Amino acid sequence: SRLGSLGWILNDLSLHIRDALQIGGKKPFPPGPRAWPIIGDLHLLADRPHQIIRDLSGKYGPVVGLRLGKRRAIAVCTPATAREVLFTHDKIFANRPYFQVNEQFLYGRDTSVVFTSLCPAWRRNRKICTIALVTARRMQQLEHIRSEEVSFLLREIYEESQGGRKSVEVGRYVQLMTARLTLRMIDSEARFVPGIEGLLEMIKEVEHEFSSPLIGDFIPALSFLDVWKKIRVRRMHRRMDSILSALIVKRKQAMLTSSSSFDDLLEVLLSKEADQNGCAGSAAVVDALTVEEMKAILLEILGGGIITTALTIEWGLAELLKHPRCLQRVRMEIEEALPKKGDDLIREVDIVNVDFLKCMVKEVARLHPAVPMLVPRISTQECQIGGYIIPPQTLAFVNVWGISRDESVWPNALQFLPERFEGKDVELKGQHFELLFGSGRRICMGLPLAVSMVGLTLANLIHHFDWQLSEGQTPETLNMDESNGLNLNKAVSTMAVPKPRFMIAIANTLA
Ligand code: HEM
Numbered sequence: 001s002r003l004g005s006l007g008w009i010l011n012d013l014s015l016h017i018r019d020a021l022q023i024g025g026k027k028p029f030p031p032g033p034r035a036w037p038i039i040g041d042l043h044l045l046a047d048r049p050h051q052i053i054r055d056l057s058g059k060y061g062p063v064v065g066l067r068l069g070k071r072r073a074i075a076v077c078t079p080a081t082a083r084e085v086l087f088t089h090d091k092i093f094a095n096r097p098y099f100q101v102n103e104q105f106l107y108g109r110d111t112s113v114v115f116t117s118l119c120p121a122w123r124r125n126r127k128i129c130t131i132a133l134v135t136a137r138r139m140q141q142l143e144h145i146r147s148e149e150v151s152f153l154l155r156e157i158y159e160e161s162q163g164g165r166k167s168v169e170v171g172r173y174v175q176l177m178t179a180r181l182t183l184r185m186i187d188s189e190a191r192f193v194p195g196i197e198g199l200l201e202m203i204k205e206v207e208h209e210f211s212s213p214l215i216g217d218f219i220p221a222l223s224f225l226d227v228w229k230k231i232r233v234r235r236m237h238r239r240m241d242s243i244l245s246a247l248i249v250k251r252k253q254a255m256l257t258s259s260s261s262f263d264d265l266l267e268v269l270l271s272k273e274a275d276q277n278g279c280a281g282s283a284a285v286v287d288a289l290t291v292e293e294m295k296a297i298l299l300e301i302l303g304g305g306i307i308t309t310a311l312t313i314e315w316g317l318a319e320l321l322k323h324p325r326c327l328q329r330v331r332m333e334i335e336e337a338l339p340k341k342g343d344d345l346i347r348e349v350d351i352v353n354v355d356f357l358k359c360m361v362k363e364v365a366r367l368h369p370a371v372p373m374l375v376p377r378i379s380t381q382e383c384q385i386g387g388y389i390i391p392p393q394t395l396a397f398v399n400v401w402g403i404s405r406d407e408s409v410w411p412n413a414l415q416f417l418p419e420r421f422e423g424k425d426v427e428l429k430g431q432h433f434e435l436l437f438g439s440g441r442r443i444c445m446g447l448p449l450a451v452s453m454v455g456l457t458l459a460n461l462i463h464h465f466d467w468q469l470s471e472g473q474t475p476e477t478l479n480m481d482e483s484n485g486l487n488l489n490k491a492v493s494t495m496a497v498p499k500p501r502f503m504i505a506i507a508n509t510l511a
Helices: 002-020 048-059 080-086 099-107 121-131 136-141 143-160 171-186 196-210 220-257 263-272 293-323 322-336 354-369 399-402 446-462 505-511
Strands: 063-068 071-076 382-384 388-390 395-398 465-469 495-500
Touching: 048 063, 048 071, 048 399, 080 382, 080 395, 080 399, 099 196, 099 220, 121 136, 121 263, 121 293, 136 143, 136 446, 143 171, 143 446, 143 495, 171 196, 171 263, 171 293, 171 446, 171 495, 196 220, 196 293, 220 263, 220 293, 263 293, 263 382, 293 322, 293 354, 293 446, 293 465, 322 354, 322 446, 354 446, 446 465
Parallel strands: 071 395
Antiparallel strands: 063 071, 382 388, 465 495
């Protein structure tokens, strides 16, 4: 083991020396903070890394070089360098790094979508999920589920506030809504799931574990420090596995007794289940899925869609409470577009032409990107970013949060100004590198669903309720701090009193 440690120290030293040297006249690895022995810059990423990296970029420039234990990393912090990673070198950076926690939760390597490397399995799984959940046709077919869930949310908020007399923790109910929605798209029979709160808590715990990889992933010599986390992850994985297994077993039993279609992701996945020969019915071997792969896909869809969408809605409502003029303008434009809407639920078709609502959704995504540094990528061959040489196996973070707050990219960057998007051709679809949900082949698969849900939910919350801040709070004192984590959580939940504007509608929803 002494020899191992010596080898590791030499490797550490050689990384330092290589990074400091100019190779063939090209610029060496990008500059960054002075790395500590052994841990490198790992300590910098412990708490809200997007904020730290934005500050480092002010000092070191648009590409910050980091050493995370034995791994190299870069963080890009401008639209131009984000474009280089996500577009110019899309293929080189289209892989995800391996982390042990991911492998544990996802039944091995390359089993799913989000954390799977660029391989045939990723292509197959992403295609299956896209067709089952978010193509234009599928979005249309599933519209009724989204409307029902928003309607149910209005009712829950109304009930919880005792008809507008008490403040509610809006984010919690929005999370329950996105959890129910995602579960129903996976399993169309899961209409009133009694254990939805438990599932949501579980997903949050799993995400918490995902957001802090094991030390051994970066410093193998210190992997003994991971013992407790490994035990925790194993336990949590077992609990999650039993939920996912139960979903599959229940569906298989239902399929034995019913010949009608379930019209959901589970049905599509099970139609591709591999037999003993690795084939799925008439499908080719490469199209067949193992049960472990199905569970990994289900877990990623639950983990990828629920919290991100709910957080964006919560940040959006908080910004509107902070900026009542914006809230009034959105409401007015909704009412102008829908003069006869009155107390009915707003549907997606109703709001396609409400431009200010769309501007508002973009402004929320800009100021509060739910995944502030995208999902990390890893390079597969040497390339140049910002003129610096980036060796293969370098982790890459794209600090979209930092780009959004850069005054040279967005004048008055820290202010919430939806009107900045009026008449501007900037979309969230991955072509504009100043406003991103990812880009290229690894762009967020759920983008159409997320954007629809954020707009639809906010439109209904604004249209059906007059929102009052809890006692003692003013727009100026509303807390907008962020907490630590993979996602951009609010440090303090948004509490507000929803005064129903249309008693009849709420009463109908309750009926
Ligand atoms: C506001 C809500 C959402 C945000 C902010 C968000 C953000 C992201 C980001 C930043 C990535 C990484 C992109 C990259 O590396 O370039 C991603 C990937 C992904 N997202 Fe989302 N997401 C949201 C909602 C959803 C929903 C609703 C689903 C599914 C129903 C979903 C499924 C996925 C999947 C499967 C990937 C992996 C794509 C791949 O690696 O090929 N997301 N998302």
